[in-house]
Amino acid sequence: MNALLVKDEALRIEALNQYEVLNSAPDPILDDLTSLAAQICDTPVAAVSLIGSDRIWLRSRFGIDSLDVSLGSLPCETTILGDTVYEISDARNDPDYAPDGILLEGRPYRFYAGAPLTTPGGVSIGALLVLDRHARTLTPAQSSALSVLSRQVITRLELNGRIRQMDRAARSRQRVESALTVERNFVSAVLDTVGALVAVFDPAGRIVRFNRACENASGYDFPTLVGRYAWDKLIPRQEIPEAIETFERLRSGHFPAAYENQWLNRDGSIRRIAWSATALTDTQGQVAFIIATGIDVTTQRAAEATLRESEARYRQLVEGSLGMVCTHDLRGTLLSINTHGAETLGRSVEEMTGHNLEEFIVPEKKAGMPAYLKKIGETGEAQGLLHLSHSDGEMRVVAYRNKLIVVPGRAPYVLGFGVDISEQVRAEGRLRTLTRQSDSILESVGDGIYGIDLDGKVTVVNSAAAQMLGYKQEEMLGRNMHQLIHHTRADGTLYASADSPIRKSLTNFATVRISNEIFWRKDGTCFPVEYVARPQIDSQSPDTNGLKALGVVVAFTDTTERRALDRMKDEFISTVSHELRTPLTSLRGALGLLAGGALTNRPEKTQQMLEIAISNSDRLVRLVNDILDLERISSGKTELHSTMCSAEDLLRRAAGVQQTRSPRPNIRIFFAAHGVNVWADPDRILQTLNNLISNAIKFSPEGSEIHLTARNLDENEALIEVRDQGRGIPADKLEHIFDRFQQGDASDSRAMGGTGLGLAICRSIVNQHGGRIWATSAPDQGTIFYFTLPTKPSTNLL
Secondary structure (H helix, E strand, C coil), X not given: CCCCCCCCHHHHHHHHHHHCCCCCCCCHHHHHHHHHHHXXXXXXXXXXXXXXCCEEEEEEEECCCCCEEECCCCCHHHHCXXXXXXXECCHHHCCCCCCCCEEECCEEECEEEEEEEECCCCCEEEEEEEEECCCCCCCHHHHHHHXXXXXXXXXXXXXXXXXXXXXXXXXXXXXXXXXXXHHHHHHHHHXXXXXXXXXXXXXXXXXXXXXXXXXXXXXXXXXXXXCCXXXXXXXXXXXXXXXXXXXXXXXXXXXXXXXXXXXXXXXXXXXXXXXXXXXXECCCCCEEEEEEEEEECCCHHHHXXXXXXXXXXXXXXXXXXXXXXXXXXXXXXXXXXXXXXXXXXXXXXXXXXXXXXXXXXXXXXXXXXXXXXXXXXXXXXXEEEEEEECCCCXXXXXXXXXXXXXXXXXXXXXXXXXXXXXXXXXXXXXXXXXXXXXXXXXXXXXXXXXXXXCCCEEEEECHHHHHHHCCCHHXXXXXXXXXXXXXXXXXXXXXXXXXXXXXXXXXXXXXXXXXXXXXXXXXXXXXXXXXXXXXXXXXCCCCHHHCEEEEEEEEEEECHHHHXXXXXXXXXXXXXXXXXXXXXXXXXXXXXXXXXXXXXXXXXXXXXXXXXXXXXXXXXXXXXXXXXXXXXXXXXXXXXXXXXXXXXXXXHHHHHHHHHHCCCCCCEEEEECXXXXXXXXXXXXXXXXXXXXXXXXXXXXXXXXXXXXXXXXXXXXXXXXXXXXXXXXXXXXXXXXXXXXCCCCCXXXXXXXXXXXXXXXXXXXXXXXXXXXXXXXCCCCCEEEEEEEECCCHHHCC
């Protein structure tokens, strides 16, 4: 079977190379996933296949031994063309594998199913496949599980790749640290091996560094002079004032400076030293150290010999350096380069000397060469990054610091020193990418997440946590989290940090799950939470058992809504229990009297008991119907049978029903519709009106009026109002009266009866019609309920 026009083969091969999976050691996790696929799909054979340029590699296998097969031997190439599970129920009937089926290791297989292995970048690199000797198909659950396992295979490959990247980054950091150590040793070696005298003084004039040349010239060893002023031992008494004045000029900023002075040798002899001094400043520009280099010019021959020795040692040190050391003229032509520097670019010294430095810079960075030459020509020094091209085409990044050297009698040239930081740059780039990915994952989580160090200070916090706690993320970083949000218990008592389960997890290395505590917001309010605290553990620590806690990560959830739901459930149980118990008690009492024969000779009392039983039976039926209606409407199981109907007719029918049923006939109902027509289900709108009018009658005083009106808001929508003259609804209850089991007054369910479901049913019906429902009220001035309905079918609405 050919490649079936597989797209982007180059991308697939590149992805396989990035995963480094074809030649890597067996992965037990992949083998477990393969075995699990065989078990779930109930097949004797399963494998993770990766499609190479000329072979299909079986990276993980169950039930077979082959490491690879030829292209076309398996339907994997067809599988990766899609993004779902690909099946062949009977390969004997498939034109590509008839009549024997799929042959693998000399055995025929009739059934094949494979889920594509697709990278996060959308490149399909192979398939997780299963084979069976019998013709069959996967169940939906098996097909779904095979897709899930294929994604887990990709997740494992991604994880292995990232682990390898982190290993390389760690090795790179070790190389950088090693290089820095070498460079420090190099500087120390230079100071102790150069023939020039090198002395370093603090701003007060005390000696802090004294190289070996100085020891030889003075006769004193460094431990004898460290921390002492130069003029204590080395300057003849008569020249001490001049030496102090010279040092004061240096400390005041008059540098670099060249001067000479007399040194008094320990054996009493006098030597003349020529000095060149400069200052090392701190970040504020203040003098931190004064560095002086000198030459003993007592005898010219001795000075020349020392200089030749120094130059020889310098050349040896340059060639032995792990950095790039070179010189070039002011046009950029390389005059010299050390062997290590040339080898860094995959070239020899001969291949580079005599060529312009620009020839070795990558094309996209060549434009910066003129600016570099101009700067070093004007200022005498330059530093930065060079992006050079290796002989194999790879880019190498070199951090350099170069200085212009001007020697009388010869053309000026530039001395350059650089360190190859390519691996460090790449590692930092990969680390930034991983950090961005981690940050994205952290910010996408809906739960609050924060991390603290061993001192309890916040090291990381996501936006969800900051929002729940009322802070900005930057306000929390670096602060003690326990003092910030966990300082006080729900009863107002102090919550000691030592008693916190989060703190204790640092010592027992155990994950803690807590569901009954509170966190405090910035505004001083608190909210209930449940949280999971997991310590961050360094398993490579030399501490006891090789474990050491580095901090704690806490994920928490605001459980306010959950507790509100629990309270609603309790209220539901209480309300429904009362509504069931009250009519059942009356019904049981009436029926008991009738069954016991106590009313045999009292027909009028018998009739009264029957009416009580019937009334309470009707009450139970209404309760059950309300609950069932609300559930059917909320779940979308109730279909609307909408038609164009007269609002006036609906109001008339609703008013008639309520006046017939009402036990309070002295409450009058008025209606006016002004010729309004609505597109609605008449039965459901009558149910809504009956609930609203029934509530209005229940809470209206004797002799009051109820007004029903309907009017058009515009050509697409009508408004219906139910206005009463009752006691009104408190303003803080108006937002909640349409919730389940809610009433304007908690005592209403007891005094007036009812479950608190009527208005919830009204809202569900109106919402199902695409309308809105709300209420306005004022104390002792009555309540107005409003709801809107469409005036034409929804397909005609703009």
